[in-house]
Amino acid sequence: MRTEDAQTRNQNFLEVALGYSYDEAIAEAKRCIDCKTPKCVMHCPVNVNIPLFIKQLLEGALEQSFETIYKDNILPSICGRVCPQESQCEGACILGIKHQPVAIGALERFVGDYGREHGLVKPTPKPKTSFKAAIVGSGPAGLACAAALVAQGVEVTIYEALHKFGGVLQYGIPDFRLPKDIVESEVLALKAQGVTFVKNAVIGKSITIDQLFEMGYQSIFIGSGAGLPTGMRIPGENLNGVYFANEFLTRVNLMRARAIPTSITPVKLGPTVAVVGGGNVAMDAARTAKRLGAKRVLIIYRRDETSLPARLDEIHHAKDEGIAFHLLRNPVELIGENHEIKRVKVEIMTLGEPDDSGRRRPVGTNTYETFEIDTLIMAIGQKPNPILKDNTANLNTASWGGILTDERHQTSIPHVYAGGDVVSGAATVILAMGTGKEAAQFMLEDMRQQNQAA
Amino acid sequence: MYKILDKKSLNNDVDLMVIDAPLVAKNALPGHFVILRVDEEGERIPLTIAALEENHVTIIYQKMGQATQQLGFLDVGDTIEDFVGPLGQAAHLKDKKHVVGVAGGVGAAPLLPQLKSYHQQGTHTTLILGGRTKDHVILKDHYDFVDRLIVATDDGSEGIHGRVTDALAPLLRDDQSIDHVIAIGPVLMMEAVRDLAVDHHKSIDVSLNPIMIDGTGMCGNCRVTLGDQVKFACIDGPDFPGEAVDFKELHARQNYYKKEEHACLVGVKTHD
Ligand SMILES: Cc1cc2nc3c(=O)[nH]c(=O)nc-3n(C[C@H](O)[C@H](O)[C@H](O)COP(=O)(O)OP(=O)(O)OC[C@H]3O[C@@H](n4cnc5c(N)ncnc54)[C@H](O)[C@@H]3O)c2cc1C
Numbered sequence: 001m002r003t004e005d006a007q008t009r010n011q012n013f014l015e016v017a018l019g020y021s022y023d024e025a026i027a028e029a030k031r032c033i034d035c036k037t038p039k040c041v042m043h044c045p046v047n048v049n050i051p052l053f054i055k056q057l058l059e060g061a062l063e064q065s066f067e068t069i070y071k072d073n074i075l076p077s078i079c080g081r082v083c084p085q086e087s088q089c090e091g092a093c094i095l096g097i098k099h100q101p102v103a104i105g106a107l108e109r110f111v112g113d114y115g116r117e118h119g120l121v122k123p124t125p126k127p128k129t130s131f132k133a134a135i136v137g138s139g140p141a142g143l144a145c146a147a148a149l150v151a152q153g154v155e156v157t158i159y160e161a162l163h164k165f166g167g168v169l170q171y172g173i174p175d176f177r178l179p180k181d182i183v184e185s186e187v188l189a190l191k192a193q194g195v196t197f198v199k200n201a202v203i204g205k206s207i208t209i210d211q212l213f214e215m216g217y218q219s220i221f222i223g224s225g226a227g228l229p230t231g232m233r234i235p236g237e238n239l240n241g242v243y244f245a246n247e248f249l250t251r252v253n254l255m256r257a258r259a260i261p262t263s264i265t266p267v268k269l270g271p272t273v274a275v276v277g278g279g280n281v282a283m284d285a286a287r288t289a290k291r292l293g294a295k296r297v298l299i300i301y302r303r304d305e306t307s308l309p310a311r312l313d314e315i316h317h318a319k320d321e322g323i324a325f326h327l328l329r330n331p332v333e334l335i336g337e338n339h340e341i342k343r344v345k346v347e348i349m350t351l352g353e354p355d356d357s358g359r360r361r362p363v364g365t366n367t368y369e370t371f372e373i374d375t376l377i378m379a380i381g382q383k384p385n386p387i388l389k390d391n392t393a394n395l396n397t398a399s400w401g402g403i404l405t406d407e408r409h410q411t412s413i414p415h416v417y418a419g420g421d422v423v424s425g426a427a428t429v430i431l432a433m434g435t436g437k438e439a440a441q442f443m444l445e446d447m448r449q450q451n452q453a454a
Numbered sequence: 455m456y457k458i459l460d461k462k463s464l465n466n467d468v469d470l471m472v473i474d475a476p477l478v479a480k481n482a483l484p485g486h487f488v489i490l491r492v493d494e495e496g497e498r499i500p501l502t503i504a505a506l507e508e509n510h511v512t513i514i515y516q517k518m519g520q521a522t523q524q525l526g527f528l529d530v531g532d533t534i535e536d537f538v539g540p541l542g543q544a545a546h547l548k549d550k551k552h553v554v555g556v557a558g559g560v561g562a563a564p565l566l567p568q569l570k571s572y573h574q575q576g577t578h579t580t581l582i583l584g585g586r587t588k589d590h591v592i593l594k595d596h597y598d599f600v601d602r603l604i605v606a607t608d609d610g611s612e613g614i615h616g617r618v619t620d621a622l623a624p625l626l627r628d629d630q631s632i633d634h635v636i637a638i639g640p641v642l643m644m645e646a647v648r649d650l651a652v653d654h655h656k657s658i659d660v661s662l663n664p665i666m667i668d669g670t671g672m673c674g675n676c677r678v679t680l681g682d683q684v685k686f687a688c689i690d691g692p693d694f695p696g697e698a699v700d701f702k703e704l705h706a707r708q709n710y711y712k713k714e715e716h717a718c719l720v721g722v723k724t725h726d
């Protein structure tokens with residue numbers, strides 16, 4: 001796919017990957033050999049019928065192509081852009097053995113954008129049921145659950161704690177990867193289908209789960225995500241100039257900290273910025289820092305290059321944009337003067353035996369290195385937000401804070417379901433969407449049973 | 455949209471507003487706060503819930519910078535874009551016999567619901583209200599329930615000529631019935647009150663006001679240090695036992711954006 005020039009784009013927030021023209025999409029689609037048992041489909045978490053949508057695209061039947069994807073994935077414009085395709089659909093594509101795999105993500109994005117721009121997601125006039133469901137959180141899990149329920153004629157209300165909808169899609173992933181008008185248009189499409197969106201409602205605080213039932217909801221889905229940042233537990237983390245990636249990205253994305261001079265929420269950044277971590281969050285923070293004018297941006301990661309959990313595309317884009325990678329480096333101390341960060345001391349690591357995750361465990365070498373920096377951003381992990389758990393008796397959670405669910409995605413409280421990052425821990429957009437959609441089917445069954453019993 | 459039902463000026467810098475916000479009022483308790491955003495472009499700022507009535511929430515704010523001044527321009531009938539809550543932990547009322555509440559400036563607002571709750575549970579209450587001048591001593595008439603009221607002003611225009619600690623020190627020394635102190639106000643004031651209370655072996659609660667963004671535990675901007683523990687003030691607080699609070703850190707963190715906020719500079723600011 002074509003991209004904006006690296007040295008220009010690292011100064012603006014326009015989308016980097018430009019997307020296919022119609023001709024480019026057709027040329028790429030022609031490469032798919034329409035496998036009898038398509039491996040790509042098996043490795044897509046929601047089993048999008050990839051060869052079929054590609055075939056329909058080739059035939060010029062874009063509407064059908066869109067519908068094929070939409071059946072399994074209500075956010076193709078978004079997943080086409082942010083799925084880790086190299087470890088999912090594209091990673092399994094048969095062509096990848098000898099050549100490049102089919103660019104499934106780019107094609108999905110093309111078809112998704114076509115559908116969005118042409119308003120293909122139309123209000124589906126399903127017979128209205130008397131069922132009422134509430135959804136907690138407007139991230140991909142909540143949106144997918146809402147879409148699946150409203151399509152079955154359920155009256156759906158989404159309650160969101162923040163003032164904008166979309167969860168991480170809104171406050172976390174930056175515009176240069178996922179323009180916010182895409183997220184907003186997906187929300188608008190759901191509104192058009194009849195989903196009610198309520199902002200500024202912190203469930204557990206503004207309204208409790210019990211109170212939702214009192215309000216007449218028969219089934220509740222919790223998709224509150226894994227928004228609580230975790231630190232490194234090393235000295236100096238509370239120095240000025242040390243951010244959690246969430247704070248940094250929230251200032252820039254949700255609060256538009258760069259929209260000079262209309263935004264009044266500032267973001268302060270020095271000329272040299274270190275980002276700790278190797279996932280998508282770290283890449284997003286590093287590339288955002290660069291765009292805000294940082295002269296030098298370094299990524300500090302404790303494993304090696306092949307272990308970087310971020311999407312491959314983003315790692316390449318980050319390098320092109322001039323981000324320096326310091327691998328096998330683990331911060332041990334943040335050093336400040338007058339309560340402001342000045343230096344980060346790192347231990348040089350080597351790789352030892354594989355750990356639980358199957359990746360080789362980084363081990364210290366007792367040799368150290370120090371970087372002079374002005375800002376440090378921690379992007380090393382997130383846990384589920386504790387507000388719901390702390391305010392909902394009987395909601396069982398794991399020791400790390402995740403909500404426990406059964407195979408029907410039901411929690412320890414009857415009629416309360418959960419999915420997405422709050423159950424799995426920080427994962428991906430498509431997995432969150434997948435569980436939201438699946439849970440909707442069980443919620444529907446549940447509500448039918450309740451009505452029969454009544 | 456949240457409608458402004460009433461507005462009063464308490465002095466040149468401080469207003470009181472009553473907002474129609476049923477979702478906030480429904481479960482709110484003393485000690486909870488809200489986060490509001492005046493308009494689509496506005497900053498999210500935290501304010502304590504000063505009083506509650508049915509669906510209505512009272513806030514009392516000091517016009518410090520852009521966001522609170524913007525709020526001050528609004529009037530009865532106008533609306534606020536975002537108003538979310540109740541956030542934070544409700545005040546944890548302790549089983550105490552005689553509580554001294556110490557409020558500096560606009561700290562009189564967040565202290566009000568707490569001290570009232572103590573009064574209602576039968577605790578003897580003493581209040582020290584401090585301000586730069588007598589115009590900065592606010593809400594005196596709202597505190598008519600306290601057993602004793604002492605005013606302290608920096609310029610001596612009302613009550614004791616001096617700081618709140620000048621009023622508190624003799625009390626702690628002479629009145630053995632006092633078994634708890636609550637301090638709410640500027641960081642330096644809370645630190646001084648804490649030190650005094652600790653010297654006199656009284657337990658002390660403080661209400662911390664770090665910079666906040668979301669108020670839901672998501673950004674971590676509001677982290678504060680208590681001894682060897684890091685807490686998020688928006689979900690674990692804002693009220694904390696004061697003994698182990700690292701006020702130096704809080705002060706530094708609060709001021710990190712001061713230059714930007716005050717000069718109304720926006721965007722990247724490199725260190726000079
Ligand atoms: C910076 C960043 C980059 C990422 N990049 C990628 C990527 O490239 N590809 C990818 O697949 N994944 C990526 N991820 C991960 C992905 O975004 C998440 O896995 C996904 O968003 C999880 O969806 P969710 O619906 O479970 O939760 P979230 O998206 O976290 O949404 C949860 C929502 O619930 C709201 N909420 C929380 N508590 C309450 C409450 N009590 N009441 C009401 N509302 C509440 C929150 O405010 C939030 O809006 C990234 C994550 C981050 C942070």
Ligand SMILES: Cc1cc2nc3c(=O)[nH]c(=O)nc-3n(C[C@H](O)[C@H](O)[C@H](O)COP(=O)(O)OP(=O)(O)OC[C@H]3O[C@@H](n4cnc5c(N)ncnc54)[C@H](O)[C@@H]3O)c2cc1C
Pocket residue numbers: 487497498499500501502503514515516517518519520521522523560563564662663664665666667692708709711712715716
């Ligand atoms: C839990 C909590 C409860 C509060 N309750 C009240 C209250 O009842 N009445 C009241 O008048 N004030 C209260 N405050 C303080 C109030 O939020 C700040 O005065 C306000 O955000 C300042 O915004 P501004 O744009 O007007 O001023 P700015 O120009 O932004 O800032 C002026 C000064 O206020 C501080 N500040 C800036 N942004 C914030 C922020 N988001 N949070 C905290 N401090 C900030 C900084 O130290 C800054 O130097 C409370 C703060 C917290 C955290």
Ligand code: SF4
Pocket residue numbers: 043044045046047048050073079080083085088089090104105108430
């Ligand atoms: S949803 Fe993601 S994994 Fe599935 S086909 Fe689309 S891009 Fe590939």
Ligand code: SF4
Pocket residue numbers: 031032033034035038039040041050051092093094095102104
């Ligand atoms: S594996 Fe590759 S070639 Fe085969 S159907 Fe999927 S995309 Fe087409």
Ligand code: FES
Pocket residue numbers: 665666667668669670671672673674675676677686687688689
């Ligand atoms: S204000 Fe964001 S975590 Fe507390």
